[in-house]
Amino acid sequence: MSCLRVICARVHSNLVDRCLHPQSHGSQLKWLAAPNPRTYIGSGKVAEIKTAIHALDVETVIFDDELSAGQLRNLEKAFGGDVRVCDRTALILDIFNQRAATHEASLQVALAQMEYQLPRLTKMWTHLERQAGGKVKGMGEKQIEVDKRILRTQISALRKELESVRQHRKQYRNRRLSVPVPVVSLVGYTNAGKSTLLNQLTGADVLAEDQLFATLDPTTRRVQINNGMEFLLTDTVGFIQKLPTMLVAAFRATLEEISESSLLVHVVDISHPLASQQIDAVNKVLGDLDVESIPKLMVWNKVDKADDPETVKIEAEEKGAICLSAIYGDGLEQFCFAVQAKLKDAMVPVEACIPYDKGELLNTIHQVGMVEATEYTENGTVIRGHVPLPLARLLTPMRQRVTGTH
């Protein structure tokens, strides 16, 4: 396989300059006020990249934004030869395509890819007109219409198949009768420190790297709090800004677990200059995932890197956020207490008498609920505390007195 060399280009980035002129980096940068509608970058930058393509034997040029069909076509024409131009969306779709492990994930990525291709079909058929020497004008256009129709039909078939896969999984979930340990999901912008937090709390060995999409597959580990209560902590793929709608669908399979969580922990890299935009981007994706009803806990991570950690801590307290430095393990205890408090809010108060031959059930109550008092009686162990709703239902026949309901 031949080696792939890539130049990344952005209108407001000096990456290209760094590739082209490592010595003069940072000297004279000219930024465009707006992307060029024909080529996204200006003509001078097109020429510079073309020089670099020849000098470095580049095969692919990746743009850190979504390009229109016209921009893709014009850039490929300008760069000439066999150079492939690819945009941010296509790149992310490629990554997801490689990682899609389940049937549902594969369907979703295929759907996203088709939706991406639909408005970009144009360039594929211009060769027909060229072959005909321009005599048969409109030949390519007709073919494009046919192709678009085929793609639309495939898209609607895929949507139907996906819907039936989802319905099936939903029914399966509803039928599950096992007692669930509360699931807490870590969500947040990519590189916020979710995997680092999971690793610190559970001794897991999830790849935590200073790179985009270090995590793609959800990982779940058990966390035990000092008082014996347990919860499952799930690490998921990070979100990103400028996430095209079609990609939210591709993320959906990976993020399926989120919708089953008892609590969402939103991890923020508070030291990042764009932290508040990243929070907005994550909230936007969460909105699309239909998880509004799940309680949330905000965690401000990387406090150690913040300009003024003390001010950040005061601000966090005002906003009900937990301050952490996951990498150094600072604030983990407060984090666990906050998780426990939030989980308790979603639990049901219960008082029940567990017969002595149901020791396993008693263990489960200790693991997933919060036992506040225990008394040993003739008929069994009387416990008073809070448990998740499904467990409270299981305890109904043994209940003595329910002190309230949610």
Ligand SMILES: Nc1nc2c(ncn2[C@@H]2O[C@H](COP(=O)(O)OP(=O)(O)OP(=O)(O)O)[C@@H](O)[C@H]2O)c(=O)[nH]1
């Ligand atoms: N200074 C500092 N760096 C941290 C902290 N937490 C994580 N990092 C670093 O931030 C980078 C990203 O951490 P990850 O845990 O991989 O982030 P993530 O949110 O899982 O990223 P994705 O999987 O890409 O979504 C790594 O280089 C970590 O070492 C922290 O509290 N302080």
Ligand SMILES: [Mg+2]
């Ligand atoms: Mg990660």
